[in-house]
Amino acid sequence: xxxxxxxxxxxxxxxxxxxxxxxxxxxxxxxxxxxxxxxxxxxxxxxxxxxxxxxxxxxxxxxxxxxxxxxxxxxxxxxxxxxxxxxxxxxxxxxxxxxxxxxxxxxxxxxxxxxxxxxxxxxxxxxxxxxxxxxxxxxxxxxxxxxxxxxxxxxxxxxxxxxxxxxxxxxxxxxxxxxxxxxxxxxxxxxxxxxxxxxxxxxxxxxxxxxxxxxxxxxxxxxxxxxxxxxxxxxxxxxxxxxxxxxxxxxxxxxxxxxxxxxxxxxxxxxxxxxxxxxxxxxxxxxxxxxxxxxxxxxxxxxxxxxxxxxxxxxxxxxxxxxxxxxx
Numbered sequence: 607x608x609x610x611x612x613x614x615x616x617x618x619x620x621x622x623x624x625x626x627x628x629x630x631x632x633x634x635x636x637x638x639x640x641x642x643x644x645x646x647x648x649x650x651x652x653x654x655x656x657x658x659x660x661x662x663x664x665x666x667x668x669x670x671x672x673x674x675x676x677x678x679x680x681x682x683x684x685x686x687x688x689x690x691x692x693x694x695x696x697x698x699x700x701x702x703x704x705x706x707x708x709x710x711x712x713x714x715x716x717x718x719x720x721x722x723x724x725x726x727x728x729x730x731x732x733x734x735x736x737x738x739x740x741x742x743x744x745x746x747x748x749x750x751x752x753x754x755x756x757x758x759x760x761x762x763x764x765x766x767x768x769x770x771x772x773x774x775x776x777x778x779x780x781x782x783x784x785x786x787x788x789x790x791x792x793x794x795x796x797x798x799x800x801x802x803x804x805x806x807x808x809x810x811x812x813x814x815x816x817x818x819x820x821x822x823x824x825x826x827x828x829x830x831x832x833x834x835x836x837x838x839x840x841x842x843x844x845x846x847x848x849x850x851x852x853x854x855x856x857x858x859x860x861x862x863x864x865x866x867x868x869x870x871x872x873x874x875x876x877x878x879x880x881x882x883x884x885x886x887x888x889x890x891x892x893x894x895x896x897x898x899x900x901x902x903x904x905x906x907x908x909x910x911x912x913x914x915x916x917x918x919x920x921x922x923x924x925x926x927x928x929x930x931x932x933x934x
Contacts, residue, residue, distance in 0.1 A: 610751060618705070619643040622713070626713075627766065632753060635753070635765075650690055652682075655774060655777075698710055707748060711753060713752075715754045716755065717759045719755055758798055760802075828922075831890045836884075870882045878892055881912040892914065902916075911933070
């Protein structure tokens with residue numbers, strides 16, 4: 607049932623665990639396939655069951671001899687879903703860096719992917735946007751792997767019930783004040799129940815088409831400066847930038863993606879600057895720097911460095927040396 611098992615064998619894997627249907631199914635499938643892993647669970651403190659779920663995770667860790675890392679989140683007052691995502695990925699990536707995990711495993715399934723596709727389609731998105739989640743994504747320090755992306759939740763439930771494995775149901779998944787829950791109950795689940803095999807086949811075709819459309823581009827880093835050599839394919843470049851910001855916990859809006867396609871300089875969330883030259887694209891913290899020497903200003907002018915990028919470069923001599931080498 608697992609995809610990409612070859613990427614999981616003999617690797618240090620960290621499983622994002624919640625004790626719900628999806629992550630519990632993935633946990634037991636990993637055990638069945640003798641794939642080594644540890645788990646990480648976040649308690650957001652918004653449901654009474656969260657303490658029981660944490661206790662269950664710790665019990666499983668003791669029973670099957672893997673490590674369970676847990677984190678108690680601070681209270682989240684607004685934008686719960688987006689903030690919670692940032693909290694958990696910050697926690698996961700801290701563990702990955704500290705303990706040198708190679709893969710982060712999440713239990714996203716076909717329903718999650720279809721739900722995302724419908725939401726993006728209704729917002730207005732191209733084929734790459736609606737393709738959504740990938741089974742394997744390369745991040746800066748690790749691979750994000752979704753071994754269940756080809757399976758429907760009904761298949762995971764059937765597996766857990768057949769094997770008599772315990773799991774928890776999250777009542778908040780029924781709350782339609784969250785847009786994704788509304789899409790799930792009114793559109794995604796009914797369509798999957800009726801057209802499951804066709805939807806699976808469509809995603810296979812979509813993945814093939816996207817791999818033909820999108821060029822692979824290597825991201826490089828120098829301190830807080832991230833950069834890549836341009837391929838002058840706006841779709842591939844915007845997708846790469848979008849993926850980079852997701853790895854930083856920031857989801858780009860449709861408007862921001864449009865600006866990145868059409869403009870040479872875009873400030874993202876008042877925190878980052880994306881600056882394109884003829885040959886390279888640079889991503890850096892957006893710093894309003896007023897004190898710059900005349901020598902520095904002249905150097906930036908001759909290199910044709912965007913004024914919004916200069917604020918960061920003025921604080922990083924190593925990055926200045928690199929940019930000078932790339933653009934000379």
